[in-house]
Amino acid sequence: MDFTLKIWRQESQKAKGRFETYKITDISPDCSFLEMLDILNESLVNKLSHPVCFDHDCREGICGMCGLYINGHPHGPDSAITTCQLHMRKFKDGETITIEPWRAKPFPIIRDLVVDRTALDKIIQEGGYVSVTTGGVPDGNSILIPKHKADKAMDSASCIGCGACVAACKNASAMLFVSAKVSQLALLPQGKPEAATRVQNMVAKMDQLGFGNCTNTYACEAECPKEIKRSNIARMNREFILAKVASEEDLQQ
Amino acid sequence: MNTLSSKIPEGQLSEKWTRYKSSQKLVNPANKRKLDIIVVGTGLAGASAAASLGALGFNVKIFCISDSPRRAHSIAAQGGINAAKNYQNDGDSVDRLFFDTIKGGDYRAREANVYRLAEVSNSIIDQCVAQGVPFARDYSGMLDNRSFGGAQVSRTFYAKGQTGQQLLLGAYSALSKEIKAGTVKMYERREMMDLVVVDGRARGIITRNLQTGEIERWASHAVVIATGGYGNVYFLSTNAMNCNGSAAVQCFHKGAFFANPCFVQIHPTCIPVKGDYQSKLTLMSESLRNDGRIWVPKKIEDAQAIREGRLNPTDISEQDRDYYLERRYPAFGNLVPRDIASRAAKERCDAGYGVAPSGYGVYLDFKSAIERLGKDKVEARYGNLFQMYEKIVDVNPYENPMMIYPAVHYTMGGLWVDYELQTTIPGLFATGEANFSDHGANRLGASALMQGLADGYFILPYTIQNYLSDQIYQERISTQTEEFTQAENALRDKLETIMSIKGEKTVDTLQRELGHIMWEYVGMGRNAENLRKAIPMLRELRNEFWTNVRVTGDLTSMNPELEKAVRLADHIELSQIIAKDALQREESCGGHYREEFVTNEGEAKRDDDNYMFVAAWQYTGKDQEPIMHKEELKYEFINVQQRNYK
Numbered sequence A: 001m002d003f004t005l006k007i008w009r010q011e012s013q014k015a016k017g018r019f020e021t022y023k024i025t026d027i028s029p030d031c032s033f034l035e036m037l038d039i040l041n042e043s044l045v046n047k048l049s050h051p052v053c054f055d056h057d058c059r060e061g062i063c064g065m066c067g068l069y070i071n072g073h074p075h076g077p078d079s080a081i082t083t084c085q086l087h088m089r090k091f092k093d094g095e096t097i098t099i100e101p102w103r104a105k106p107f108p109i110i111r112d113l114v115v116d117r118t119a120l121d122k123i124i125q126e127g128g129y130v131s132v133t134t135g136g137v138p139d140g141n142s143i144l145i146p147k148h149k150a151d152k153a154m155d156s157a158s159c160i161g162c163g164a165c166v167a168a169c170k171n172a173s174a175m176l177f178v179s180a181k182v183s184q185l186a187l188l189p190q191g192k193p194e195a196a197t198r199v200q201n202m203v204a205k206m207d208q209l210g211f212g213n214c215t216n217t218y219a220c221e222a223e224c225p226k227e228i229k230r231s232n233i234a235r236m237n238r239e240f241i242l243a244k245v246a247s248e249e250d251l252q253q
Numbered sequence B: 001m002n003t004l005s006s007k008i009p010e011g012q013l014s015e016k017w018t019r020y021k022s023s024q025k026l027v028n029p030a031n032k033r034k035l036d037i038i039v040v041g042t043g044l045a046g047a048s049a050a051a052s053l054g055a056l057g058f059n060v061k062i063f064c065i066s067d068s069p070r071r072a073h074s075i076a077a078q079g080g081i082n083a084a085k086n087y088q089n090d091g092d093s094v095d096r097l098f099f100d101t102i103k104g105g106d107y108r109a110r111e112a113n114v115y116r117l118a119e120v121s122n123s124i125i126d127q128c129v130a131q132g133v134p135f136a137r138d139y140s141g142m143l144d145n146r147s148f149g150g151a152q153v154s155r156t157f158y159a160k161g162q163t164g165q166q167l168l169l170g171a172y173s174a175l176s177k178e179i180k181a182g183t184v185k186m187y188e189r190r191e192m193m194d195l196v197v198v199d200g201r202a203r204g205i206i207t208r209n210l211q212t213g214e215i216e217r218w219a220s221h222a223v224v225i226a227t228g229g230y231g232n233v234y235f236l237s238t239n240a241m242n243c244n245g246s247a248a249v250q251c252f253h254k255g256a257f258f259a260n261p262c263f264v265q266i267h268p269t270c271i272p273v274k275g276d277y278q279s280k281l282t283l284m285s286e287s288l289r290n291d292g293r294i295w296v297p298k299k300i301e302d303a304q305a306i307r308e309g310r311l312n313p314t315d316i317s318e319q320d321r322d323y324y325l326e327r328r329y330p331a332f333g334n335l336v337p338r339d340i341a342s343r344a345a346k347e348r349c350d351a352g353y354g355v356a357p358s359g360y361g362v363y364l365d366f367k368s369a370i371e372r373l374g375k376d377k378v379e380a381r382y383g384n385l386f387q388m389y390e391k392i393v394d395v396n397p398y399e400n401p402m403m404i405y406p407a408v409h410y411t412m413g414g415l416w417v418d419y420e421l422q423t424t425i426p427g428l429f430a431t432g433e434a435n436f437s438d439h440g441a442n443r444l445g446a447s448a449l450m451q452g453l454a455d456g457y458f459i460l461p462y463t464i465q466n467y468l469s470d471q472i473y474q475e476r477i478s479t480q481t482e483e484f485t486q487a488e489n490a491l492r493d494k495l496e497t498i499m500s501i502k503g504e505k506t507v508d509t510l511q512r513e514l515g516h517i518m519w520e521y522v523g524m525g526r527n528a529e530n531l532r533k534a535i536p537m538l539r540e541l542r543n544e545f546w547t548n549v550r551v552t553g554d555l556t557s558m559n560p561e562l563e564k565a566v567r568l569a570d571h572i573e574l575s576q577i578i579a580k581d582a583l584q585r586e587e588s589c590g591g592h593y594r595e596e597f598v599t600n601e602g603e604a605k606r607d608d609d610n611y612m613f614v615a616a617w618q619y620t621g622k623d624q625e626p627i628m629h630k631e632e633l634k635y636e637f638i639n640v641q642q643r644n645y646k
C-alpha cells in the first residue's frame, strides 16, 4: 500500500511547528501504524535527516505511552485501541494520513509528536492512592468485596493514562481520566476513608494545571482506547458533592 | 577461584530469613534522613523499593526512562501473581511454592533465596489489596485464584488479564504518595548512562536527560538497579521497545559480576513474525493453554498446503492433526512448562510441519473448548485476548485456530547478587528481573511479578539497611569529584564518537543483525559449533557498529536514534557473554538447551555433577576475556530430581 503522510514537525517546545509531507510506498496491510513510522524513520536516517519523534513503548496497548492524533482522531480511526494496535489495513491504499501530537494546553509539545503528559502524574500525586505504607496491613481476605464491585473497580482501573480523552476534548478536560481513578477507589472499601479529600484534591489540581471543564460532550468516552465509561464522571461528580456536604457539616460542628 | 560469598544465614531453611531480620543492623530514623539512595527503574521492582524506602524515611531519588513510572514493562504481564495463601485449601504451602519454583528452575537457583521468596509471597497479596488493587473476587467476596502455568494448585491471584498493570499501578500509587510527601524525588525521561564507583563503592550515576540531551551527575550512599531484563538483545522479543540491558552492562563494566547470562526464557505462546518490518512480538497469555489445544498437521503435505494458502486449518480432520504435546507428555499435555512447550514447537516446525506462511507457527485451537464450555464461557475467560489477537492478525479465533510461536520473553540471568541483593560492588543492589537470583534456569508463570514485588517491598528495604548502617558517618557524597568527572567525560567521548561515525548502517539494521545472530546461533536450540561461530560474528558486529553506524540528529535534544545506538553497543557486549556462558555450560537445563546434551528421547539432560553452579562473569577490560567464577549450589533441604512432565 502507498500513503501520503502529513506529519507535524516541531524541533522544540518553543520552536514553530509545521506540517511536512512524506510519501511512503510498499507498506504491507499487516504492518502496524508505528511500524509504518519506523519504516519512514529508517528512510529519513538514510537520507541523513532527523527522524520523526513519537512516544511508544509496549506496542501492545497497555502502557499508554503511544498517542497520535490521526486524521482528527486520538489513536486513529479504529475503536477501542491504542495507536500501537492500529494496523495499516484500516486505511485505504493511496490515502493521505494526517498525524499530529495531542493538542492540549497542559500537554506542551516536547518534539514533533511527543508531548509532556506529566500533568496526569501530578494529579495522581494529589491523592490517587490509598495512603498505606509497606507492611502492617491486614490479610487480603479480611476485606470482603462483592464481585460486581470488584469487577466495576477493575473496569475503572483499566485506564492506561494515555491522555486521549484530554486530546479529544474541546476543553482539554481530564475528567474521564481523573474520574476513572476516583471511581476505582470509591468503589472499594479500602478507598473510603480518604474518599472526600481525594476527590477534592485531585479536582483542584486538575483545575490548577489548566485542564478545562467538562461540558458533557463525551468525545472522551468515544475516543478512549480502554472504553472507560462516562458513568465514572457522574460518580465523581456525586463524590465531589458528597465531599462538599461532608466538609460543610464538619465546619458547622 | 572463588571470591563469591552469597551470605546465606545459618540455620534451618524456614528460619533463615527470620534470623537474618532479627540480627541485621538497622538505621535509626534520624540517620535515615541523611542517607541518599538512588533507584534506577520504575517497574514493580523499582517503584515498590523506592516507595518503601521513602516511607521508611530515606532520601530517595528514582529515575524513569519514560514519561511516567506507569509505562514500565511490568505493566504488560497478563496472567497473575503467585502466593502460597492456600485460600483454596488445595494443599498449597510455602514449602510447596518453594519446591515448585526450585524444580521449575531446574535446580539452578539458590535454595535460601527461593524459600524467602515463597515466604514473603503472602504479604505481597495483602499489601496490594490494601493499596486498592482490584484483584478478581468470587461471589462470596473473597479473593479468587486460578491454576497457572501447569501448577497443581490454584495459587495465582489475578486482575482480569491485566495483573501486571494493576500491580504496577498499585506500586505507582505508593510511589506517588511518597513523591507527594517529598521523601522520593522523581526524575522522568532520564536514562542511566554509567555507574560511578568511589573507593570501591557505588556512589552515584550519570544520566542523560532524554528530553534535552543534558548529561547529569547524581550522588548517593547506595544505588539500586531495577532496570529489568535484557531480552531485547534478540531484537524481536515480547519486551517493550525501551526495555534494555544497558544499565546492567554499565555495572558489569564497573566490576559487578553478571550471572548466568545464557538463561533466557522463550515463551511458547506469542503471535508469529509477519514480516521484515516487525518491531516486536506480542505475547498471548499462557493461560490460553489451560483450554486451548496445540497442534500441527500430521501430514507434511497438509502443512505445506496451509502455508501456501491452499488449505484451511478447519479443513483438517481430527485424525490428521498431531496434538504433539498431548502425544509426547500425556500427564501434563498442553500445560508442560514454557521451555518444553517452546522446544516442542520448534522441533515440529524445523521438521517441516509449521503452519505460518514463514513456516514458523503452530495452532492453538479452542474448538473443543468451545464445544465443551460454550462460546460464552470461552469469551468470558479469554475475550480480551481473542480481541487482541484479532486486531493484530485479522483472524477470528472463535472460528479459526490461533497461530502461535515461541519468542524471547524473560531473562533469568542478570547481575549477580548475594542474599542481601547486593552485587559484587558494595553499595550496588539489584532487584527484580535485573538480578539473577530466584528463577534458576527457567521461570514459572506468575512468578516474575511475585519476585519483583518481594524484592522491592519486603526484602531490599531490610537488607539495604545492613549496608547503610555503616554509612551513617559518610557525609553526603559530592558529585564534584574526580570519579564523577571521569565518568562524565568518558560518556561525552562515547556519545561524540557514536555521532561522528556517520557510517552506512542504521541502528535498526545493526540491531536486526544482532537479533539474527542471537536467535539463530544462541537461541532456543544451542550447540557448540554454532556458539563458536556466534562469538566471532558478534565481535565482527561490534566492529561494524563502531565504524559503520549511522546516527543522525544531535546530542543536545531529544534523539531516539542516539538512545537506541547506545543501548545497541551495550547489547553487543552482553551478547558475547551470553554466547560464552552458553558454550561453557555443557548440559541442558531449563531455558538453556544444548542439542548435544539430551536423553535418548530427545529431552533435556542436566549434568548435576559438573554444572550445579551459578556462572558469574567478571569483566576484565575491553578485548580481554572475561573471567568466570563459580558459585556452587548446595541443596541441603530438598532432593534434587530430574524434571519429568510425561
Ligand code: SF4
Binding pocket: A158, A159, A160, A161, A162, A163, A164, A165, A166, A176, A177, A180, A220, A223, A224, A225, A226, A227, A228
Ligand atoms: S480515560 Fe481512556 S483516554 Fe483517558 S487516559 Fe484513561 S485510557 Fe486514556
Ligand code: FES
Binding pocket: A055, A056, A057, A058, A059, A060, A061, A062, A063, A064, A065, A066, A067, A082, A083, A084, A085
Ligand atoms: S505503546 Fe504502549 S500502549 Fe501503545
